[in-house]
Amino acid sequence: MTCDLLVTSAHLFSMDDERRVYPDGALAIDGGRIVAVGPRRLIEPRFAPRRTLDARGGVVHPGFVETHVHVMNTARGAASDTLPLGPGMSLNRRWWSVVEDDDEHVATLLTAAEMLVNGTTCFMEAGTVHAPDAAAEAMQALGIRGLLGDPFLWDRGEETPGEENQRAPRSLERSLERLGGQLSRNDDPDALVRGYVAVFGYGTASDELLHAAKAVADRAGVVLTQHQSFGPPDIAADAHLRGQRPLLHLEQAGLLGPNCTFSHMNLLHAEEQDAVARSGMAVAWCPSCALSWGTGAAATGTHAELHRRGVPVGLASDGATSSCRYDIGLQGLLALLSTRERSGDRTALGAADVLELATRGGARAAGLDAEIGTLEAGKRADLVIRRPDLPETHPAGDPLQALVYAAGAKSVDTVLVDGRVVVADGRITGVDSERLFGLADRSAARMRERLGYPSPRQWPEIR
Numbered sequence: 018m019t020c021d022l023l024v025t026s027a028h029l030f031s032m033d034d035e036r037r038v039y040p041d042g043a044l045a046i047d048g049g050r051i052v053a054v055g056p057r058r059l060i061e062p063r064f065a066p067r068r069t070l071d072a073r074g075g076v077v078h079p080g081f082v083e084t085h086v087h088v089m090n091t092a093r094g095a096a097s098d099t100l101p102l103g104p105g106m107s108l109n110r111r112w113w114s115v116v117e118d119d120d121e122h123v124a125t126l127l128t129a130a131e132m133l134v135n136g137t138t139c140f141m142e143a144g145t146v147h148a149p150d151a152a153a154e155a156m157q158a159l160g161i162r163g164l165l166g167d168p169f170l171w172d173r174g175e176e177t178p179g180e181e182n183q184r185a186p187r188s189l190e191r192s193l194e195r196l197g198g199q200l201s202r203n204d205d206p207d208a209l210v211r212g213y214v215a216v217f218g219y220g221t222a223s224d225e226l227l228h229a230a231k232a233v234a235d236r237a238g239v240v241l242t243q244h245q246s247f248g249p250p251d252i253a254a255d256a257h258l259r260g261q262r263p264l265l266h267l268e269q270a271g272l273l274g275p276n277c278t279f280s281h282m283n284l285l286h287a288e289e290q291d292a293v294a295r296s297g298m299a300v301a302w303c304p305s306c307a308l309s310w311g312t313g314a315a316a317t318g319t320h321a322e323l324h325r326r327g328v329p330v331g332l333a334s335d336g337a338t339s340s341c342r343y344d345i346g347l348q349g350l351l352a353l354l355s356t357r358e359r360s361g362d363r364t365a366l367g368a369a370d371v372l373e374l375a376t377r378g379g380a381r382a383a384g385l386d387a388e389i390g391t392l393e394a395g396k397r398a399d400l401v402i403r404r405p406d407l408p409e410t411h412p413a414g415d416p417l418q419a420l421v422y423a424a425g426a427k428s429v430d431t432v433l434v435d436g437r438v439v440v441a442d443g444r445i446t447g448v449d450s451e452r453l454f455g456l457a458d459r460s461a462a463r464m465r466e467r468l469g470y471p472s473p474r475q476w477p478e479i480r
């Protein structure tokens with residue numbers, strides 16, 4: 018049988034329902050989909066591939082899925098990394114007020130590049146890009162899969178004076194007008210960039226807006242996302258607006274369901290955890306963000322418990338500015354370590370859970386588990402081939418532990434999305450890297466000027 022590509026000599030983690038591993042595995046790809054996977058001795062004789070990729074014994078696994086992202090990495094270094102929560106969120110608001118379409122295009126190029134070289138093949142944008150078309154174009158150029166939401170669906174709560182979002186004022190009318198605007202991307206079943214429904218959240222949506230958003234998501238068969246229960250201040254404000262703990266209100270209002278994926282969910286009461294488990298909804302766990310901002314999740318978060326209860330949990334960075342990296346492997350390791358520290362229980366999460374959350378969990382949270390998240394015949398060929406020749410990949414006692422604890426993102430060698438090579442030898446293939454870095458640096462300089470923050474460089478620089 019002919020096929021486009023045969024990946025051979027892979028230590029292959031299928032992440033299928035039985036979690037089958039093929040220590041000397043092979044995988045055949047045709048038309049962007051996996052057509053066969055299994056031991057090399059059984060797969061190789063069956064296929065006459067147009068191209069072969071020798072994994073040289075390296076780990077191969079499904080591409081990681083990042084479940085909550087703001088495309089803002091060109092804000093990296095724009096301000097001090099020790100801004101407290103209030104001024105830190107203020108930087109975000111100011112960013113969203115002054116960012117222009119070109120900047121969002123460049124930030125998405127850089128985002129896609131960073132994610133791909135870290136082994137992430139799909140991401141859920143959080144609905145905070147003013148120009149989704151500019152972002153989609155960048156995603157297609159780099160060849161990354163992703164979901165885009167309509168920009169800033171929100172209609173309640175106070176704007177901070179001087180930081181009003183000029184491009185997207187809070188309004189029910191404006192939000193309803195935009196709602197569902199990204200869904201036409203899904204008319205093409207093979208679209209790399211798809212649409213879903215993203216409400217901003219944190220109590221900035223009326224029930225009327227949330228009901229409308231949920232109905233649109235239900236009808237279109239897509240995920241509804243929003244920020245929820247980040248830290249004590251927003252939870253208190255949300256509870257005040259709703260008259261009770263937010264997740265309990267949302268459940269009673271019929272606003273939770275299997276197609277909901279809320280981000281953060283850091284501090285949930287026991288009854289809220291039950292409501293989440295009952296609803297079938299998914300959670301986007303943002304460990305580095307929670308740790309960096311001191312939300313208290315490392316002390317009282319319950320993501321690992323939700324995962325153990327069968328709640329679908331994915332991992333996310335929430336963005337890659339001063340506190341986070343677009344590196345789901347790192348997010349997984351931080352999730353694991355913070356959970357062990359909080360629970361005092363070393364059995365709470367292990368390396369297998371990290372790969373589980375990063376692949377299957379993310380795919381389910383994105384509502385794309387029928388298409389991605391495992392390496393099985395019929396699924397899209399989104400996968401990562403790791404280098405076997407690093408100090409951290411030896412000895413080969415347990416390649417899974419080596420991957421999660423030791424090698425991390427530096428072992429990413431080749432990345433495929435829809436069977437196309439989007440990273441080769443650790444470098445993106447879609448856009449010239451030097452050109453991209455130049456664009457990103459110039460956009461960041463423009464943004465720094467508009468934002469007017471003092472340079473965060475602390476030490477005397479001698480030139």
Ligand SMILES: [Zn+2]
Binds near residue numbers: 244
């Ligand atoms: Zn966010």
